[in-house]
Amino acid sequence: MAPTAIRRPLAVVTWLVVSVVGLLVSPLLLAVAAVAAALTGRPQPLLATKLVIAYLARELLVLLACGGLWLVTGFGARIASRRSQRLHLRLLRWFVHGLAQRVLTLLDIEIVADPSPEAERALTDEKPLLFFSRHAGPGDTVLLVDQLLTRYDRAPSVVFKETLTIDPCVDLIGHRMPHAVLDTSAAADCEAQIKLVTGELGPRGVLVLFPEGGNFTAERRRRALQHLRRNGQRRQAAAAEQMTHMLPPHPAGALAALQAKPDADVIFAAHTGLGLAAFPRELWRETPIGRTLKTRMWLVPAADRPRGEQAQTDWLNEWWKRLDDWVDDQGEEAPIKQGPS
Known part of the structure; x- marks a missing residue:
């Protein structure tokens, strides 16, 4: 850029x-x-x-x-003063909530949130959280962040790619507030940025990370499996093959966040119901009119988090399979066929 x-x-x-x-x-x-x-x-x-x-x-x-x-x-x-940050948070809330409400109204979309009781309590508490979510379908980021901002009065720090800063509102708010804006061509810098933002989370702060790195598509799943096999990551490839609705999570970002905030509880989030349109042409053909967005959240207390990179990577894959099973149980999306890609 x-x-x-x-x-x-x-x-x-x-x-x-x-x-x-x-x-x-x-x-x-x-x-x-x-x-x-x-x-x-x-x-x-x-x-x-x-x-x-x-x-x-x-x-x-x-x-x-x-x-x-x-x-x-x-x-x-x-x-960067506290007063300025409060005003920017209010501006972000107004911007995101207004867009979310307009989308929900025009497309007649209903949100049915079903957090576990433990996740609900954690979200309404003051303690900083790590929020690892599925990434699939149109507008999921805006709708999920709106829930965190308005329903739970949280201050989200979102991890997103630098390419999105082509929109100057995203650029200005993303750099003035503690968000992690990533140049994905520099992996080490990305992890350092995630650690920095996560480590500075204050009361009611929540790091929002999409470990898949992009919206789910069958082609992206195929390429992700090929990449894992070429790099000799057989264990992760085998785990990814068992998932028919999710991309294999990139562990680096999640591990960086976990290392930076060892005392933070983790929320895993899944959603389904708006289809899988990831590009404008698909969205035009498959506009989610009159649909219901179902969301589910689970809490993992900090004390239950595993220690060590390999254990945390396996744990992340296990949770991703659990999210995949939940999506499958809802019956909203046709599963991608398993087997060699």
Whole structure:
């Protein structure tokens, strides 16, 4: 990616212009989308247009708010102060919750959360947590983070790839708050960044990590199995072959988080119900209208966490198989056939 000093101003200006122009012509866009929906007999054109307009409106307001916060913190000199962090957390909550609610309303999606009693108590407590989640289907990150922000009043520190910072709102909030923004071409730096963010978790903090590294697809599963076999990781490959709904977890990030916070409880999270569309074309064909997002969370107390990298890697794989079994039990997704890939 281009240097931050060049990329960030260009991205902010571009998105400001796009947002303003998009909102100004939104009545025309909605009219065209309504005609397209009527001609095709499908709701996707109108739904997609409404979602884009809602996103542009939130994007514009967040960018303006970030500019204001930069000014009132002395041109960024006090951006890391407690007051500034509280204000940025409120801004993040407003941004994510607004988007999540718009998606749920327009697509008529219901969320059915079923955390274990132990996980529910831990989430409502003050103690920092590690949150390891499945990554599959459209919008799962936004909906899960919204649950942590609004239902549990948590302060999430999300681990995500640097490529997502093409959106200046993600870029600004991701770097001003304690999130782990990863350049995945430098593995050691990624682990160091995860350790740093995890080690600094305060009360009500929660590290959100998706160990699979990307949304589940059959092709990604096939490539992941091939990679494990080529690298002689037979034990992990054998464990991954038994999972028909999940990608094999990358242990490095989870191990880094576990090492940085040895006294933290761990929550494992699974979800299903919105399909597996991972790309725009698939999402257009398989828009999850009128669906139910089912979520399940389990708690592992810090005292029950294994010690040692190999034991923790096996433990992570065992939990991933448990999550895979839960997804299979829900009957929402067709399993990928087992066997050689």
